[in-house]
Amino acid sequence: MRFSPTFFLLSQLRLTRRAATSSRFFAVSALNNPNNLSDSEQQVNHLNLSKLTQYGLQRLLNSTRDDPNQALSFLRQLKEHDVSPNVNAYATLVRILTSWGLDRKLDSVLVELIKNEERGFSVMDLIEVIGEEEAEEDQRSLVLIRVSGALVKAYVGLGMFDEAIDVLFQSKRLDCVPDIKACNFLMNRLIEFGKIGMVVALFKQLKQLGLCANEYTYAIVVKALCRKGDLEGAAMLLLESPSVFSYKTFIDGLCVNGETEKAVVLIEEMIDTNVLVGDDLRTVFCMVVRGFCNEMKMEAAESVILEMEKIGFGPDVSACSAIIDRYCKNMNLPEALGFLDKMLGKGLKINCVIVSSILQCYCKMDMCLEALEKFKEFRDMNIFLDRVCYNVAFDALSKLGRVEEAIELLQEMKDKGIVPDVINYTTLIDGYCLKGKVVDALDLIDEMIGNGTSPDLITYNVLVSGLARNGHEEAVLEIYERMKAEGLKPNAVTDNVIIEGLCFARKVKEAEDFFMSLEQKCPENKASLVKGYCESGLSKKAFKLFVTLEYPLRKSVYIKLFFSLCIEGCLDKAHTVLKRMWAYRVEPGRSMCGKMIGALCRLNNAIDAQQLFDTMVERGLIPDLFTYTIMIHTYCRLNELQKAESLFEDMKQRGIKPDVVTYTVLLDRYLKLDPEHHETGSVQGEVGKRNSELLREFSASGIGLDVVSYTVLIDRQCKMDKLEQAAELFDRMIDSGLEPDIVAYTALISSYFRKGYIDKAVTLVTELSKKYNIPTEHFEAAVKRAALKAKRFQNGE
């Protein structure tokens, strides 16, 4: 057959038009409408297909070479009659499709062929048969290249990489240079699947086989080397084939690998030599912005935006969204909004990507309500919100326990014509599970499947977690089996959420049984059992298991176990957990450090608290006000004033303002430091000096006093026998709207007693007992003791 471009085009158009009708219609029309049937189709209809010999079949196929649609129709009808065409028939069909340039049809035929394991011949046989064709050499190799290319694509599409590579080498053996497009396709997908090593090895082998790599091939291998972190190797390869395409890939590689600065230098060179212009330039600028954002170099990122503006790119929405997203991920909402404002002023149009970052930020900062408000605001501003934005709203509502409203929002989204995807459904399923509405969660699974969206591993993990946490162990196991049946291999997370979930539901026995049933118990699973035991109040059992796990664990395991043991008062064990954590260099975050320091301080374990504190600072985590204060408090309690003072200095230097508690803690310590000598005037010494300093600083700071700080000051005056000043402070506290508590009363009362002001003491006692409903008998002994003391004092004893 002669190849004519016009003819080729026409045939394609016709095929497209026909393909638009359903295949069912196609088959039926072929059978029911005899007038439209070609000779060969009529032959098929009149034959008993199941008795057709392979030879006859091939002849039939051959007779359709002028109409590939009919050839395909045959294939379909044969399948319906359970006839498997042999290798020769397939070779004929492949030849027909190839000669017509119907690549997509060829692809789907080959995918079907590969999937069908009962075909009775190997795919290599097919290549062989096609290779042996008697046609002209040009024609033969054209067909071979097409078919091997299509086969590679088909295998790659099914994730069968080894087979794809075999096809490449097989066709090479038949003297056909592998299709470069297919090779590129294969290598690209290998990268996607993280099989970087295979790409590099394949490239070397193909080059040895004489493959003519094009610029895309080089770019792909550059990408692979960059993924591996081998930037030098990538640079070397770049020199071999320096196309703009490869350069872009390399620049991206630099940015992704934390070498954005180098990318900038390279780009500057390329701008100077006019190699990079237009959209290519814009693209690499965006890469650089993203790179700087990933490296947290925000000034650099923002300056690139300015650079882009200078060149005339205007505020680029992609680059700007990268910056906003980074600020949002850092939970720096003011910067994010400030930058957005600035850019809006310069003509940036806000879009749903930017909106989603901002909404997400609110949620992360535990401001779900605000996120929802903003969602509505943006929606009412007529900004198009896509399924990602909706999903953030679903998540916010779910976390607030308002899943029903999330479902209403889902309807709103659907009404706008947005089809929910697997992530949308997963979020909502999580929402139902969080509320314990597992039946509704299961209904959603059915709904999504009905809408043609299959649950994925995460969906099932969410579901199974919800089922476990709500104590439905049979359902858990049922879904677990269903996952396997659907080819979704449960992963460690699946097993972990089941173990922890069942423990959460106090089904420890079931959790243990499940754990035992696992064929392979990974360290993560054991860690989850530790957490599960903690969850159900079995922290000692958890600890026993924990000590046998001699490898680093998830941060959350240490934290959970640590706090559980602290609550149970098992301080030694808690300490062991902490030491293990350090030994394996598992770093708790700032808030966790703070909490752990708090727990250690409450146990007066200043040494470990300090060590954790120092580790925190070393790792660049600045302790917050609470952490500083609790450390200062602990040192005060342990009478290590020097350490307390240096922490106090330290926090002020870091710009963390001490609050009323911090000042009170320090003042109280100085006050109590030298109680014996308060009357001899030693308060005028070092301690007293510091005390006055602190007081001045405290009042200068403008921080209002609270009940505790008033009490400390009252106590101080009492200890110095300045009872009038003490009483004055007491009144001032009441005047300022504060309610003196029992401690405040007691401080003054005891001084009155001590100094023999029995009447005043009794008045306060009466007031106190009335206010806090305490029977006066509680004070009788004290009153008697005080009265006796006063009498003795009067008698000069």
Add this chain to the structure above:
DNA sequence: GTAGGGTTAG
């Protein structure tokens, strides 16, 4: 060049 969203948190 499918930016940004879903799982093991107290």
